Amino acid sequence: MEGKILAYNPKTAKGYISGADGVRYKFRGASFRDNAKKLTKGTAVDFVPNGEFATSIMLGARTSSSSGEKSRITAALLAFFLGFMGIHKFYLGKTGAGVIMLLCFFPGIFLLWIPFGVVRIISFIEFIIYLLKSDEEFEETYVAGDRAWF
Structure with a gap:
């Protein structure tokens, strides 16, 4: 599922993702498959919903709801x-x-x-x-x- 990072605290390695379905999912930094330093508010991600948690999180393609392409x-x-x-x-x-x-x-x-x-x-x-x-x-x-x- 596509979504975007709503918040991420690198100290606790916990955060929230807003899914394309309108639901907020909790996640842990360990669930992120790429470099966790790239987890910033508004970052587009792809993930697998598992109850109230997001797992298998990867950087996603930029969606129209993100801040957009700026050169x-x-x-x-x-x-x-x-x-x-x-x-x-x-x-x-x-x-x-x-x-x-x-x-x-x-x-x-x-x-x-x-x-x-x-x-x-x-x-x-x-x-x-x-x-x-x-x-x-x-x-x-x-x-x-x-x-x-x-």
């Missing part, structure tokens, strides 16, 4: 060319961070360019970070994960 290169280019307006944040679904960058950009033009300069430096740093990360790290950190900054 690391596209995000990096948006950060480089339009990052001062926070466009790359909106692309990654980090609306709050995008609004903050927009609010620094527009008034910053009239305030001696200082807020604009700070936002431009942040977007350039993020451009470099996006390029240096692998596709898997980028997906885990910025698309499936909750990280909005750096």
Whole structure:
């Protein structure tokens, strides 16, 4: 059955999966056949339901309910060319961070360019970070994960 990770605590190696049938299943990290470090909230998985537990868990194909395909290169280019307006944040679904960058950009033009300069430096740093990360790290950190900054 297909599902996605709702929560996983690596310290206790326990978590929950939301199945395609709408039921929540408990699971243990030992039931995961791949690298347990890839178990993050929103990760698509395939599993075998066994009562209230999920067993034989494997990384699944990305489903439409997951965060979607986001290109690391596209995000990096948006950060480089339009990052001062926070466009790359909106692309990654980090609306709050995008609004903050927009609010620094527009008034910053009239305030001696200082807020604009700070936002431009942040977007350039993020451009470099996006390029240096692998596709898997980028997906885990910025698309499936909750990280909005750096």
